[in-house]
Amino acid sequence: MSLAKVRIVLVGTTHPGNIGAAARAMHTMGLSRLYLVNPARFPCAEATARASGADELLAQAEICTSLPQAIAGCRMVFGLSARSRNISWPALDARACGALTVQEALEGEVAIVFGREHSGLSNIELDHCHYWVHIPSNPAYSSLNLAAAVQVMAYEVRMAAMAGASPPARRPTESPPASVDEVEGFFQHLEQTLIEIGFLNPSNPKLLMRRLRRLFFRAHLEIREVNILRGILTAAQDKVKG
Amino acid sequence: MSLAKVRIVLVGTTHPGNIGAAARAMHTMGLSRLYLVNPARFPCAEATARASGADELLAQAEICTSLPQAIAGCRMVFGLSARSRNISWPALDARACGALTVQEALEGEVAIVFGREHSGLSNIELDHCHYWVHIPSNPAYSSLNLAAAVQVMAYEVRMAAMAGASPPARRPTESPPASVDEVEGFFQHLEQTLIEIGFLNPSNPKLLMRRLRRLFFRAHLEIREVNILRGILTAAQDKVKG
Structure with missing residues (x-):
């Protein structure tokens, strides 16, 4: 089933209770693959207590030291983001993310990434995400608890999986x-x-790479295309070095 | 707005932390009217801590001694129920409940009722509910945390309220x-x-340009992106020509 291809990635979680509650939320919706990037404290009795029967997910959680490690091998990555940034980026709401997650999970691995309790995901982390996802919320108070956000996203993924549409x-x-x-x-x-x-000044990169990432993400590159593009880059490098 | 007509009723909640987390979940979705039927401990510092900025909802919560008191004046009452009972009863899933809640709230007050952490609503309490509502979940583990269930229901109510308007x-x-x-x-x-x-041999171009056209067509380039890409090409040309 497509749910088995879905990773929930929690980045830099501060409170172990939230990790346990997130595992419980996942389990209620049939998701099982939890990835933890640099959790402040884990394993932890508080996480196990809040998992309340979903402790098997905690025992099987993958502990990673970077976001790229947690999303390696994925074909699509979604990042939760409440903030707007300087540059626009493809965005989806939770429901559309659930539908796309199920669709993409037919073909390969998908990750849904959640940031820190207070500061969310960094810009660099969001650069790894094909889509930014927002949970529609009260504009005056949009601060969902981390596990509550996981619950809503996992619920939408399950609802999409159950829709069973061709x-x-x-x-x-x-x-x-x-x-x-x-x-x-x-x-x-x-x-x-x-x-x-000489096109990019590493001491003043501005938003160039971010704009190029956005462009190529939209194209959903195939393996063969990546090989062609890298062949072009190598040819240019060889020529420049003479 | 119809959200102002929606009551969230928590019956016999044992853990004050769950009351606080439920208040936070409500507030993130723009619901504000919390009714507490015989809470084990309230008010309580733990509830306030977990409310995390939604403490105004706690201060304004109505404390009731019975479910009928909490739903007095409502035109429709929904009761969360994971269990099947001997007798069949009109049932809805969370999404349909959200839609019907918004529809009914145009005409009057609506209540969504949540039971105790471990035992849910009693049969007598469920008899007060026009519909039993279930949140679709993993048949092997359907035990949503109370506040997580409130989060999902409040989210569905908000989504229904927003539908067609956005x-x-x-x-x-x-x-x-x-x-x-x-x-x-x-x-x-x-x-x-x-x-x-030196990457493309004009006397033997093969399908290279066709593949690159296909790739960039998929991205639907913007003017600014074309300018960036041509800037890169010009920089490479200048460098190659020395």
């Missing part, structure tokens, strides 16, 4: 979709090349 | 879409640059 028409592809780490490798290669050709 | 989501853009001739100019520039860096 998958929508898909665009024809020539090769499989590139994974997030393959695309990340391309972005690093691109950035390095832009520095070498 | 325009469909559009991808945010930073600049207008590029015209076909602007994109064509980019493709010519790209092809010329690929020749100059």
Whole structure:
């Protein structure tokens, strides 16, 4: 079932009770794959207490030291974000995210990423997300508890999975979709090349890479396309180095 | 707005922390009217702590000694129930309850009633409810935390209230879409640059440009993005020419 392909990633969680409550929320909706990026305290009795019967999810949780590690191998990454930033980015509400998660999980791994209790996800972390997701809320008080946000998202994923609608028409592809780490490798290669050709000043990068990430994310690159693009970059580097 | 007509009724809540977390969940979704039937401990510092900024809802909460007192004056009452009982009864899932709540709240007061943490609502209490409501969940583990259940229901009420009032989501853009001739100019520039860096052999071009066109067409380039991409190409050309 598609729910087995869905990772819930909690980044930098401060309160272990929230980790336990998030695990319980996941379990009630049939999600089981919990990833913890640099939790402040884990494992912890408080997490186990709040998990209230979902402690198996805690025992099987993957502990990671970076967000890229937690999303490695995923074909699509969603990041919860309540804030607006300087640059616009593809955005979805929770319901649309649930539908897209189920659709993408037919083909591969999907991650839904939640930030810190007080500060959310950093801009750099949000750069790893194909879509920013917001839970519609009271504009005067939009501060959902972390586990409550996990509950709503997990609920929407389950509702979408249960809808059982036939998958929508898909665009024809020539090769499989590139994974997030393959695309990340391309972005690093691109950035390095832009520095070498003098287009990007590493001491004053501005929003250039963010704009380019946004552009290529929209295209949903295939493996073959990543290989072509990296071939171009290598050719340019060789030529510049003479 | 119809949300002002919706009461959230918590019956016999044991843990004051759950009352606070439920108040926070309500406030995030714009619900404000909390009714407490025979809470074990209230008011309580633990409730206030978990309310996390929604403490005004706690201060204004109505304390009742019976469910009939809490639902007096309502035109419709929904009761959360995970259990099946001997007798069948009109039942709704959370989403349908949200829609019906908003519809009925146009005409009068509506109550959504939540039972005790471990035993839910009694049969006598469920008899007061026009509909029994279930939150779709994992059959093997359907035990939502009380505040998590309030969060999901409040979310569905808000989503129903917002439905039809909000325009469909559009991808945010930073600049207008590029015209076909602007994109064509980019493709010519790209092809010329690929020749100059030795990646494309003009006497044996194969399908390279077609693949790149397909990729960039999918991204629906904006004017600003075309300018960035052409800036990169020009920088590469300058560097190659030395």
